[in-house]
Amino acid sequence: MSSIPLPIHGRGAGSNPANRFDPIELEPDLDHLDPLEPTPLPQTQYFRDATRTIIAHNDSPDVGFEYSVNPYRGCEHGCVYCYARPGHEYLSLSAGIDFETKIFVKHDAPQLLKKELMSDKWTPQTLSLSGVTDCYQPAERRLQITRKCIEVLNEFRNPLGIVTKGFLVTRDIDLLSEMAKLNLAAVFVSITSLRSEIATKMEPRASSPARRLEAIAKLSRAGIPVGVMVAPIVPGLTDHEIPSILKAAADAGAITCGYTLIRLPFAVKDIFAEWLTNHFPDRKDKILNRIRNIRGGKLNESEFHARMRGQGEFAGQFKAMFNLAKRRAGLDKPFPHLATEHFRRPGGQMGLW
Numbered sequence: 001m002s003s004i005p006l007p008i009h010g011r012g013a014g015s016n017p018a019n020r021f022d023p024i025e026l027e028p029d030l031d032h033l034d035p036l037e038p039t040p041l042p043q044t045q046y047f048r049d050a051t052r053t054i055i056a057h058n059d060s061p062d063v064g065f066e067y068s069v070n071p072y073r074g075c076e077h078g079c080v081y082c083y084a085r086p087g088h089e090y091l092s093l094s095a096g097i098d099f100e101t102k103i104f105v106k107h108d109a110p111q112l113l114k115k116e117l118m119s120d121k122w123t124p125q126t127l128s129l130s131g132v133t134d135c136y137q138p139a140e141r142r143l144q145i146t147r148k149c150i151e152v153l154n155e156f157r158n159p160l161g162i163v164t165k166g167f168l169v170t171r172d173i174d175l176l177s178e179m180a181k182l183n184l185a186a187v188f189v190s191i192t193s194l195r196s197e198i199a200t201k202m203e204p205r206a207s208s209p210a211r212r213l214e215a216i217a218k219l220s221r222a223g224i225p226v227g228v229m230v231a232p233i234v235p236g237l238t239d240h241e242i243p244s245i246l247k248a249a250a251d252a253g254a255i256t257c258g259y260t261l262i263r264l265p266f267a268v269k270d271i272f273a274e275w276l277t278n279h280f281p282d283r284k285d286k287i288l289n290r291i292r293n294i295r296g297g298k299l300n301e302s303e304f305h306a307r308m309r310g311q312g313e314f315a316g317q318f319k320a321m322f323n324l325a326k327r328r329a330g331l332d333k334p335f336p337h338l339a340t341e342h343f344r345r346p347g348g349q350m351g352l353w
Helices: 085-091 097-101 109-118 145-156 167-180 196-202 209-221 239-252 268-279 284-294 313-329
Strands: 045-048 055-057 067-069 102-105 127-129 160-164 185-190 226-233 256-261
Touching (some): 085 268, 097 102, 109 145, 145 167, 185 209, 196 209, 209 226, 209 239, 239 313, 268 284
Parallel strands (some): 067 127, 127 160, 185 226
């Protein structure tokens, strides 16, 4: 029986599971490690992503956007449950530690975005930042690629929506508030748990729950429409926090909300189970069985319409709890529809929509 790797300080995953396309798994040669020296912690590395296009199209009916811009591939936040982890397997890497330590940076994203918005093929509509990985992960503080993309969208007056766990979003309040005056910007802050003892283990390099609530307050005071995403709900671990998260977000200034249930595609299933063994062994079976209950007896469900909300008894209970808590918190109002009629192209070419 193989042993479970110990948790790594500051990281969500505890290991690098084999790539499903290329099942070569790195094993440290313990014979050559000095037993008196601690195992070195994995360091974050950044790689240039030479993508030629930046606007991605999404045809899923489960998400609230059709087009997105992702300045980064991989995410140093290290959220153990992240459904985007298997994307690193297409790069011949692992969905585990590789996903949170090998970050691919799209330095040319602002220039590519401007080029694509200038094309007559682009019909103005809301663009989502962080459609896959968080656009306000730690590298953004120095690289400022997300900020430059917002500058482009502001120049074109093309609406944008942001989903983030990063307090760093408040750095760009100057741009977002300017866009909000024309109904061109909205932000959703994702909160999984209000308990720092869970958040620091589950989302080790994301902003603390308190800082995320502070971000909601700052955005709201600046006139930027802001909502909260209770995402993902982890049955048996965080589901009972739904009412308290919604109330805290509403008190901070959120005006709307949404939720998703945990998804564990491909290698994420094993990464999450390993994490439970390390951090919540007494609850592991309960949590995994609850997930199976909402996923038709499996740990993941990929079917449209069901993958975000689940099915069965517990999924129905979560939906009812969420809707009741939403009404009590006053977050059941419709979210403002973002405007497209202000779209323009630099040089005086105005949009005709």
